[in-house]
Structures are given as C-alpha cells and as structure tokens.
Amino acid sequence: METVRSSAMPAYQRIAAAYRGMIMSGELRPDDRLPTEHEIADRFGVVRQTVRTGLGILVTEGLIVARRPHGYFVRRREHMVYRPQEKSRPRPATPEMDRFSQQIVAEGRTPHQAIEVSLVQAAPDLAQRLGIAAGETVVARRRVRFINGEPTNINDSHFPIDLVKDSEIMSPAYLPRGTDQVLADLGYRQDRAIDEIFIRMPTPEEIHRLSLGPGTPVAAHYDTGYTAAGQPVQCTLNVLPGDRHKIVFERHWQGEPAG
Amino acid sequence: METVRSSAMPAYQRIAAAYRGMIMSGELRPDDRLPTEHEIADRFGVVRQTVRTGLGILVTEGLIVARRPHGYFVRRREHMVYRPQEKSRPRPATPEMDRFSQQIVAEGRTPHQAIEVSLVQAAPDLAQRLGIAAGETVVARRRVRFINGEPTNINDSHFPIDLVKDSEIMSPAYLPRGTDQVLADLGYRQDRAIDEIFIRMPTPEEIHRLSLGPGTPVAAHYDTGYTAAGQPVQCTLNVLPGDRHKIVFERHWQGEPAG
DNA sequence: TCATCTACATTGACTAGACAATGTAGATGT
DNA sequence: ACATCTACATTGTCTAGTCAATGTAGATGA
Structure with a gap:
C-alpha cells in the first residue's frame, strides 16, 4: 500500500x-x-x-x-452568565422566585426545575465540607434547572439532617424563598461561604442528567455555607456545562492604597 | 462472526x-x-x-x-489552589516576589517563570474588554509559570500601549512588585476588577505551552482591571488546566439580615 | 389531501489485520 | 565495570472492509 x-x-x-x-x-x-x-x-x-x-x-x-x-x-455556543457572588447579596423579604428563576425571567427566557429530595449517606468529600463523618445521613435536594426546556445546570444542595428534618426543605416542592432563607428561618442564617470550583469532564450520571454532548467539560462549583458561629449548614454542588455558562464575579480593592 | x-x-x-x-x-x-x-x-x-x-x-x-x-x-491529580480574590488584597510595599511565587514558595515548592513581551494587535474579545478598537496595538506580557519544573498555568497580561510604553512592563524581566504595582506607579492604580471564567478544551497552542495531555479541560480566566475613574488598564488571561487547579474564593453576606 | 411506507444517505460500531514508534531490559563487547 | 547494542512488549497509526441505526425525502396508497 x-x-x-x-x-x-x-x-x-x-x-x-x-x-x-x-x-x-x-x-x-x-x-x-x-x-x-x-x-x-x-x-x-x-x-x-x-x-x-x-x-x-x-x-x-x-x-x-x-x-x-x-x-x-x-457547534453553536452561547453562555449563560453565572454569578456566584449574587448568592450573598440581599433580596426582597418575600420574593416570588428564587435567584436563578429571577435572572432567567429577566433575560426573557423561561425557567423550569425538576426537584427531587432524598436521604443519602454523605460521601467523604461532602462530609468533610459539612464537618460530619463520612456515611452520616444528609438531606439531598437535587435539582436540574432548565432554560427554554433545555437542561442547563445541576444544583444539588446537601444539609445535615439534624438541621432540616420536618422542615420545608424535605419537601420536593419549589421554594420561592430559596433554601438559604428557609435555613435562616430555622435559625441557621449563613454569614460566610467558601466557593471551590473544579474543572473536569462530566461523569456519566452528569452527562445523562444534563443531556451533555461529548466533549463538554464542566465546572463543579461547591458552595459551602457557614453560620456566623462557623457551623457549616449546607453544601451545594453546582455543575455547569462549559458550553453553556460563563462564571462572572467582581472585585474591589481592599486596604490602604499601595501606590 | x-x-x-x-x-x-x-x-x-x-x-x-x-x-x-x-x-x-x-x-x-x-x-x-x-x-x-x-x-x-x-x-x-x-x-x-x-x-x-x-x-x-x-x-x-x-x-x-x-x-x-x-x-x-x-492518572494522579493534585490541585493547586487558585484564589482570584487574593489579587485585590493589600501587600507589603516592597515585596521580593509576586503573589504566585509567594504562594508556591509558601507551599514548599519551586516556582519559575518564562516571560516574553511583544506588541500585538488586539483581538476583538480583548479589545472589547480594554475598551479599545479591535486591531489596536497592545503590549502582551506572556508568561508560562512552572512549579517544580512543570508548566502549570498561563498568565498573559495585556495593556493598552499608551499606558505603559517606555515602562518596566515592556521589559521581559521578572518584576517582583508585580505588574499591578508598576501600573499604579504609572498613575493607573486599579480599584475594581471584573473576572470572567470560561470552561473549555484547550487550543493546540495552549496544549503546547502547557504540555497538556489529552482530555484536560481548562478554565480561561479573564481578569480586567479598572481605575477608580472606570478606565480599563489591563486584561489578563489566565489559563488553568483543570487537572492541576482548583479555584477558591470566599464570600461574606452583605446588607441587613433578611432572617 | 393526508397518512404511511420505503429507499437512502449518513454516522455508529466493529472485525482482522499490518507496520511504525518508543523506551526498557537484557545481551554483548571492551 | 562500563558503555553500547539489540530484542521485545506495548501503544500509535492506518487500511479495507461489514453490518447496524437513524432520520428524512420521496413514493405509495386510501
């Protein structure tokens, strides 16, 4: 040949x-x-x-x-703006929609969510972030968020079961206030959060839940919230497909001018 | 068969x-x-x-x-912690190393940088961030940063040429103060920055500069800095291989308590 | 007219090979 | 003892096909 x-x-x-x-x-x-x-x-x-x-x-x-x-x-690609900082900004006392829906509606698009609540045993990485032992029971509030009918991101919130049992968080219903507010009403108001973002290829489960095409990397964003006393009260894993999001935040200089 | x-x-x-x-x-x-x-x-x-x-x-x-x-x-993977917020925290007046080197040395590892300065025509996305016309000349200060001899991330800073001509920034030498401080000394102290992070697969050029293996997604982090007057003075593209970094930042709640 | 069926072009999955490239371990030679 | 060479196992690239799956456009039929 x-x-x-x-x-x-x-x-x-x-x-x-x-x-x-x-x-x-x-x-x-x-x-x-x-x-x-x-x-x-x-x-x-x-x-x-x-x-x-x-x-x-x-x-x-x-x-x-x-x-x-x-x-x-x-392939066509357009990016939804993802603003992790917005999560810790004040909101009206009686919102009609959570932040995600608010943003999407403001952009003239139609949001939709599929919510599923379950009790799971904390995996080691999750347990460490929540300050509990691996294998302890946590409440998982798993969501896939849709825009215009297309799955856009995953938002899986996890709570130590002691904090939220018998609360609204256990119900797989849409909570317009947002889970942060429900936690606050239960006496666990968040004061501080640590954000960790990993860049990787999606797992088969994520590919399935988000209908991802091959070759789509994701950002795995762990948002761990703490009370003023330093107690971790929730850990949320947001999975953002790279072809549909850009992550945006803003910084302002601190301290005395060095110039 | x-x-x-x-x-x-x-x-x-x-x-x-x-x-x-x-x-x-x-x-x-x-x-x-x-x-x-x-x-x-x-x-x-x-x-x-x-x-x-x-x-x-x-x-x-x-x-x-x-x-x-x-x-x-x-594959073995360990993540270097990448803290975009640190960039806007105060530092000693006469530092011996830039922030990146400081962090690496503090972790007991050995940093090294390859710096290359050139004049380039601004691509549309870069021009838009710097508030200039596409094709205008900008100073590109392109760096590959190494840890223990291994390429770890790309840090390409871009400056409108009018702001930095004849300054130290034009020299491909290591600037212990950091380019932000040099800009401040020139009268362009940054007061605010916008960070944008895209998740995608690397370009062949990025694969080459970072010696990336196949299947490594990257975070492309654009850091655009503004003076108090709102003038953009630099735009830096950080390319972070997903297998070597995690991005970490912290939030504190703002405004009056809603609970 | 409208629905249904069918042929077709295109990608998806797989077989059964061939030869190239590359580092290492062991053999060989001095 | 030391350097050099060689055989080898393994992945890398590629050929030349076969048959399956799938959505559409055009043919067919009521």
Missing part, C-alpha cells in the same frame, strides 16, 4: 487541524455542515476510519457535533 | 465503564497500571481497536494516561 506522507503530522491530526482552523477563522460558521466522512476521506486520501479519528478530536473539543444521518455541524 | 451482545451498551462503552468504575471506587489507584489493550480485548471478546476506543474515552476524561511502551496508568 503506497502512502504519501505529506507532513510529519499523522493524517488524523492534519484533518482535525484543517477543520479546526476553518472553524476558528470563521470560514466555517456555527451550524455550517462539514463534508461527509467519505468526502473528507477522498480529499485527504485516507480511509473513513482515519477521518473519524480526526473528527472525533474536534467532537471532544466541543467544536462540532455529529447528527446522524445528516453529517457533522459546527 | 458470532457476537455475544451481553448488554444494550456498545462494547467500547462497557469497557470504559468497567475501568472508570474501578478507578472511581478506588479499586484502581493512582499510578496503578491497567491490563494491556490485548489482554482487555481477550477479556471482553473484542478486537484491540474496540478496546482503544473505550480506553480513549477514559483518556479524554482525564482518568488514565498511556505511556508507550509501558501501558495505561491511572
């Missing part, structure tokens, strides 16, 4: 680089269709499998999606 | 799920070796290519790495 090795790069990488370049430069625009695997194979003088390897790279990079039997398309 | 279809899931996904499970559960620990492709193929009754597809998923998920000719190994 005679193979013309036109460059040092393997063929599948040259194919990926070629179409990546066209997308990055704007020559191929969102929703544009790529040639079929067969056409690309002919063009580059390789078999279909090699083309699939190359396009697979762009799929895992999140640049294109495959829609059988239509072909590959350049 | 007789194929036993033991489940609805494709073979390559069953293979990925099997080893993902062993890693997640701790049965396979960091630096442990997986069986060879050939062994796995025999075990699952498929050909090597199918095994490669399955293990390829775990590689892109960042769970394993291939080391030829040794085999596949469970």
